Amino acid sequence: MLATQKQYVQWLENKDGNETLHQALWLSESNHAPPARIVLVDDKTTADDAYRLACEGTSLLWRGDFHNARQLLQALGRRIDRTNERSELRKVKKAANKSAADKSVAPKEIPNLFHQQRQIQAQRARILSRLLLELDANYVSQLRRAPDVSAACTVAFGQLDKELNESCVLSFRDLQGVLGAAQWREKGVPIESLGLSIFPHYGVFAPTRHEYVQLLLDAPLPKVHDVAYDIGTGTGLLAIILAQRGVKQVIATDLNPRALACAKENFTRLALTSVQLQQADLYPTDAPLANLIVCNPPWLPAKPSSPLEYAVYDANSKMLRGFLQGAKTHLAEQGEVWLILSDLAEHLQLRTREELLGWFADSGLTVKYRLDTKPKHGRSQDDTDPLFAARSAEITSLWCLERV
Template identity: 50%
Template sequence: MNPLSTMDCGRRWLTTTGTNPPRRVVEVGDELTADEALRLAVSGTGLAWHGDFQNARNLLSALGRRCAPTAGKSFQDQRNRQARRARILGRLLVPLEPGHVLRLRRGPDVRDACTEVYGPSETPSLVSLRELLGVIGAHEWRVKGVQIPALDAKIHPHYGVFSPVRGEYVDLVARTPLPTKELVFDIGTGTGVLAAVLAHRGVERVVATDSEPRALACARENFERLGFEGIETLETDLFPPGRAPLIVCNPPWLPARAHTPLERAVYDPGSRMLNAFLDRLPRHLTPGGEAWLILSDLAELLDLRPREQLTTAFARAGLEVRGRVDVRPRHPRATDPRDPLHAARAKEVTSLWRLAAG
């Protein structure tokens, strides 16, 4: 092994998670054992791989098995263990040449996938193999798309934008009777799937908002693919200017800290987005208007947020519940006993709350 500092590598550090590069990096190859790799990674050392790409993937799998998190006493304990495991696995690194060229034996062509996420590259770089595999997988999803039965078409998610693989919340928006077809605000649009469903149902004007430029770029591309070029998009914190007779929001469901940009679609520290949406909602509903809040009860099942806290937030904002439509999840984790959260997921219910200003 040839030790060198990250600066001595002369390579740009690529990351979408904001993590710092390892202070110490050693060059390693096919001769490195999984046990030695684990020892180095646990100590904080980065492992710059110069062997066969498929062997690097095998090593990453072996490391994953060796530091698989055991069940935590609480949800937060489980999250902390998962974060530690992610840090360890993130220390197996892959060098890229200018233009995001991967020169490892049996390595795939990653140029398009990396350019989509990191932009053009004119210098050598270093990236976590775990992140690179995520980038490759996201590119494949972006090309292949996710079939949405309610649209009879596909949505193409970008890297860092939550994929609509949990179809039950989409079905709720597709099947609940519309109180209006005049104007709808879609708050936190993400891939744009709910805005597209609303337009598909005949809503004349949809305004889709998000605070993430990456999400808005994804949504615009999907609207163009689907022929919904009239959907308006706006980068803003929650609401666009004005009022609407129907406002739809599918906020992050769990009040916990996100560890990656993608997790921001799932985790909402302190329920900040949810509370801000509810508190400001009455000022953006037209008289007699309605809001659809799509929310899972997983936070309640994990003892992260009691139901009373949600109903109290409704009352604080002066909102009344006109009705609620429930659905059981159909995704694989709901029936997978190996999932650390299986006991909660097996009981989970996703609801569309119909809210109105009192």
């Protein structure tokens, strides 16, 4: 979906000895500023030269074969990784190995490890995003062997202004994200414990980690469960579980229009008539009090660097604390709050258990019971991951809270 404030990029092209200035609409899902310096590159450009330019802050507008651009992006990634192995990443991995072997490691080392890794990942993303691609007003690439990306881009960014006939420029990496999201939307993400698939939209976090689903199936519903809220519904997965478990009225909220469209499509696929959608920052308005309020907030209190990361990172735990502070006001008598939360932040020493319990108490809530599960995703088993010590100890919980 295009931003209301358009931004443009400019570059020079040399044709028959004459330099002409070109301009195109700038698209960036990561909200990166339009590049200040763009040079043209093609199949003759070596990966070493491209890497040097990208590290210097120069963006590279590709004019060669489409598949060769993909290979160049992979080559850039390998060079970044080799450089990191010789510098900061080596320090990060060394600290990670020490953390795994030495349980008495200094407390400050683990959160530093987390922030160092995020900085390395952010730098990697910035360099890779400097390989650019131009598409015409119909999202068609004029490159050799270019696939048809128009439908996927239209879904992701909306229609371009055909009357202006303006082209657009975006990073090749963002285009890969668009195409990947289109595949998720077509094939779906299977949720085995439910016997169904969820179909994410571009810009909506896909529920590829869903070990917590069984917790929601195992938790006993409150005796009265006529009305439930799903706060920050995303793809609509939690609302679907509540509806399938027999909650008569589920009100699902989200602030992101893409998430609301995504959830609506998933509800329609399953012919769910008991779920209502509302665009809201946390709690719905003009709604009956809820017997059950569920929320799966971002698990890590850190600043997101792109819109998609808002599903993972919650700066200063703003959403989590806001959700807890508003729960009692919207909760019916004898109602329950189900909070889905990983303790990874505690293992990374970004938040303490005491802080979390204090937020419960400050919100007028107390713990009724807790259900736990271990992660099953690949990174929790990967001992080469710099954060393996924390990931392998992670527990995901369903906290059932009630009024004090």
